Amino acid sequence: MNTEEKILAKALEMFNERGIEYVGLRELAGILGIRVSNITYYFATKDDLVNRISLELSAANEAVLRAEREPGLHTFLDTMRIIFNNHMRYRCIALSLVHILDQNEVISERFKKTQLARRNFLTTSLSILADGGWVAFPDPADRDALASMIALLARFWIPDSRFTVHKLQPPEQIRYYLHLLVALFNPFLTSKGKKETRKFIDEISGPSDKK
Amino acid sequence: MNTEEKILAKALEMFNERGIEYVGLRELAGILGIRVSNITYYFATKDDLVNRISLELSAANEAVLRAEREPGLHTFLDTMRIIFNNHMRYRCIALSLVHILDQNEVISERFKKTQLARRNFLTTSLSILADGGWVAFPDPADRDALASMIALLARFWIPDSRFTVHKLQPPEQIRYYLHLLVALFNPFLTSKGKKETRKFIDEISGPSDKK
DNA sequence: AACTAATTTTGGACATTGTCCAAATTCTTC
DNA sequence: GAAGAATTTGGACAATGTCCAAAATTAGTT
Numbered sequence: 242m243n244t245e246e247k248i249l250a251k252a253l254e255m256f257n258e259r260g261i262e263y264v265g266l267r268e269l270a271g272i273l274g275i276r277v278s279n280i281t282y283y284f285a286t287k288d289d290l291v292n293r294i295s296l297e298l299s300a301a302n303e304a305v306l307r308a309e310r311e312p313g314l315h316t317f318l319d320t321m322r323i324i325f326n327n328h329m330r331y332r333c334i335a336l337s338l339v340h341i342l343d344q345n346e347v348i349s350e351r352f353k354k355t356q357l358a359r360r361n362f363l364t365t366s367l368s369i370l371a372d373g374g375w376v377a378f379p380d381p382a383d384r385d386a387l388a389s390m391i392a393l394l395a396r397f398w399i400p401d402s403r404f405t406v407h408k409l410q411p412p413e414q415i416r417y418y419l420h421l422l423v424a425l426f427n428p429f430l431t432s433k434g435k436k437e438t439r440k441f442i443d444e445i446s447g448p449s450d451k452k
Numbered sequence: 453m454n455t456e457e458k459i460l461a462k463a464l465e466m467f468n469e470r471g472i473e474y475v476g477l478r479e480l481a482g483i484l485g486i487r488v489s490n491i492t493y494y495f496a497t498k499d500d501l502v503n504r505i506s507l508e509l510s511a512a513n514e515a516v517l518r519a520e521r522e523p524g525l526h527t528f529l530d531t532m533r534i535i536f537n538n539h540m541r542y543r544c545i546a547l548s549l550v551h552i553l554d555q556n557e558v559i560s561e562r563f564k565k566t567q568l569a570r571r572n573f574l575t576t577s578l579s580i581l582a583d584g585g586w587v588a589f590p591d592p593a594d595r596d597a598l599a600s601m602i603a604l605l606a607r608f609w610i611p612d613s614r615f616t617v618h619k620l621q622p623p624e625q626i627r628y629y630l631h632l633l634v635a636l637f638n639p640f641l642t643s644k645g646k647k648e649t650r651k652f653i654d655e656i657s658g659p660s661d662k663k
Numbered sequence: 664a665a666c667t668a669a670t671t672t673t674g675g676a677c678a679t680t681g682t683c684c685a686a687a688t689t690c691t692t693c
Numbered sequence: 694g695a696a697g698a699a700t701t702t703g704g705a706c707a708a709t710g711t712c713c714a715a716a717a718t719t720a721g722t723t
Contacts, residue, residue, distance in 0.1 A: 244700080260554055265680065278683080279701055287681065336550050339611045343471055356615055379639075386635030389616075390601060396615070397608040400550045404567055404607070405600075424597030428590075428639035455671080476709065489712080490672055498710065664723100671718065680709070688701065693694105 245283045247273055253294055256333035261291060262340070288345045291334075295341070295348055298331040299355060306362055314375040314426070315437040317366055321395070321422060322445065325415050328399055335399035359395075363388045375434035376426060383429065390425055394418065416445055456494045458484055464505055467544035472502060473551070499556045502545075506552070506559055509542040510566060517573055525586040525637070526648040528577055532606070532633060533656065536626050539610055546610035570606075574599045586645035587637060594640065601636055605629065627656055 242250070251273055255264045266287060270277045284290040305323045310316045328335055342349045367384050370376045378384045398418040402409075406417050423438050430438060453461070462484055466475045477498060481488045495501040516534045521527045539546055553560045578595050581587045589595045609629040613620075617628050634649050641649060 260551075262551065263554070266682095267680080276702055277681090278703075281682070282700065285682085339547050339614060340473065340551060342614065343474070352615070382635065383638060386632060386638065389632055390605075390636065392616075393604065393608065393612055394601075396612065397604060401604055401607065403550060403553065404563070405603075421597060421600055424593065425601065427594060427597065477711095478709080487673055488710090489674075492711070493671065496711085667720100667722080669718105669720075671716105673714105673716070675713090675715105677712075678710095681707095683706075684704095686702080686704105688699105690699070691697085693696090 244275065244279065248280055248283060248290070249293060249297075252290055253331070253333070256291075256294070257331070261333050261337045288347075291337075291341060292345060292348050294331065295334045296351075298327060298334055299351065301327045301331075302355075306358075312369055312373060313437060314370055314434050315441050317370065318419070318423065318438070318441045321391075322415070322419055324395065325398070325419065328395075329411050329415060332399050335396075336403070338396075338400075360388070360392065363391055370434070374431055375437065376429040377431055378429055387425060387429070391422065394422060394425070419445055455486065455490065459491055459494060459501070460504060460508075463501055464542070464544070467502075467505070468542070472544050472548045499558075502548075502552060503556060503559050505542065506545045507562075509538060509545055510562065512538045512542075513566075517569070523580055523584060524648060525581055525645050526652050528581065529630070529634065529649070529652045532602075533626070533630055535606065536609070536630065539606075540622050540626060543610050546607075547614070549607075549611075571599070571603065574602055581645075585642055586648065587640040588642055589640055598636060598640070602633065605633060605636070630656055 248269070252264070252269055255269060255272075266277050266280055270280055280290070284293065302324055305320055305327070308320075310320070334341070342352055364384070367376070367388055371378055371384065378387075398421075402414045402418070406414050409417065420442070423442060426434065426438060459480070463475070463480055466480060466483075477488050477491055481491055491501070495504065513535055516531055516538070519531075521531070545552065553563055575595070578587070578599055582589055582595065589598075609632075613625045613629070617625050620628065631653070634653060637645065637649060
């Protein structure tokens, strides 16, 4: 592990724990046993460091979305589960998102593209799910509203967990919001869709609830 | 208008425009034609200033929730509309909420109480709406999920508007998210409920769309 | 009107932050 | 082993929020 990787790893760890804004470069350098200017050699500004970390998150998420999987509601939910796990691993980014986008031109531009791609993924996914008979939207506007709400949930469940379920452990927080995601689908599920959501719910609550 | 009020007014204006973190005390003082230490005389720390502003928002919202109004879906939606307007007037708070709560013990404690109260308001409101026949929840869990999603929407529509509809003017942004709020109710509306949501939609889109 | 006490305002200092740069050190390569 | 590139260092800089003693202003009392 070279210096650059050490910096990235420790920075992510500390940023997640205490928040990007509250970790000073001098403290980070101190813990790593190096000098501040050694950090700025690899990352000219703190923003660059944050940018790199957020690039890692983007890469992880894009890998998930690029993966070809059997279509269906279960697959869709499972994809979201993996994305939620990524969010948790890089939660410092989600927690400072507004702040970061205000400040960081590079991330801001990339984020806009990401948002468009995610929106496309969502609407096409929902259309496929409707065509395949997993869900049914009485009103076409229901589909768009669902897409908007899923996007909102995916974007803000991490900050929301600070207020709502912050006493829970991370795995339980993820479960809570995955349940909420399923609940969003609930009014539109066909019996075929219900079966897959039940399976999904069983899977995510299984590993820790078994006795 | 005394010095304290001048500081509060100009601070809110600048915080809303550029973000709390990006307005320095020296700049604020400069525009007001006073010295920095004159600000710290009234607000010992910047946090205290932010705290006061967020207190104003809380007071405005609590006044809305305390107001006795005729029960019903239309009243509920209209109450949310007023709250959304308050959020817009104090949008700097919503935009830095996570940041503020991490940093500011006083606001953080008060916020927890506010969240509980808001949650109570939501669940009892939804129960009343169900009892009154405006909405019907096939599954009792639907009601809780709806409450959670409304809470999420109310908490994060302002930051979300940065990403999604940030090219729109504030009034249109509010309309967009009020439509989303109505869409959340959509699957559960009775015909009685449908009538009131239609009326509400007409009202909020009327004033600017009339030709 | 004059004096006193309280309130308000000021100028300057302080520690901390991210950023920057020239010099010193270490590592590669031939 | 020497030359050149890559890395690391120490110290400086401006900007920020915070703080304090002194000056200026205002309010109240005789």
